[in-house]
Amino acid sequence: MSKPMDVIHDSYVFEFIGCSEDKPMIESKLERDLVQQIEKFLLDWVVGLYLLALGSVQQLIIYIIMWTWFSIL
Numbered sequence: 794m795s796k797p798m799d800v801i802h803d804s805y806v807f808e809f810i811g812c813s814e815d816k817p818m819i820e821s822k823l824e825r826d827l828v829q830q831i832e833k834f835l836l837d838w839v840v841g842l843y844l845l846a847l848g849s850v851q852q853l854i855i856y857i858i859m860w861t862w863f864s865i866l
Contacts, residue, residue, distance in 0.1 A: 810826040812818055 806814075807818070807823070807826075810823075810830055812823070812826070
């Protein structure tokens, strides 16, 4: 910290998009990379929710089959 303003200066870390702090970045490339990362995150999140719901449905089907099987015997 060479200046008092450095204490309150917000720094941004964009390592997750492959950007190094040493070289400047073009705003359009930064925007495109950020949107791609957000899309990837949301897609992974939705797929995870889908698999969780699918697993719950499969468990419900198994419970129903077991209940009907054992109630018949």
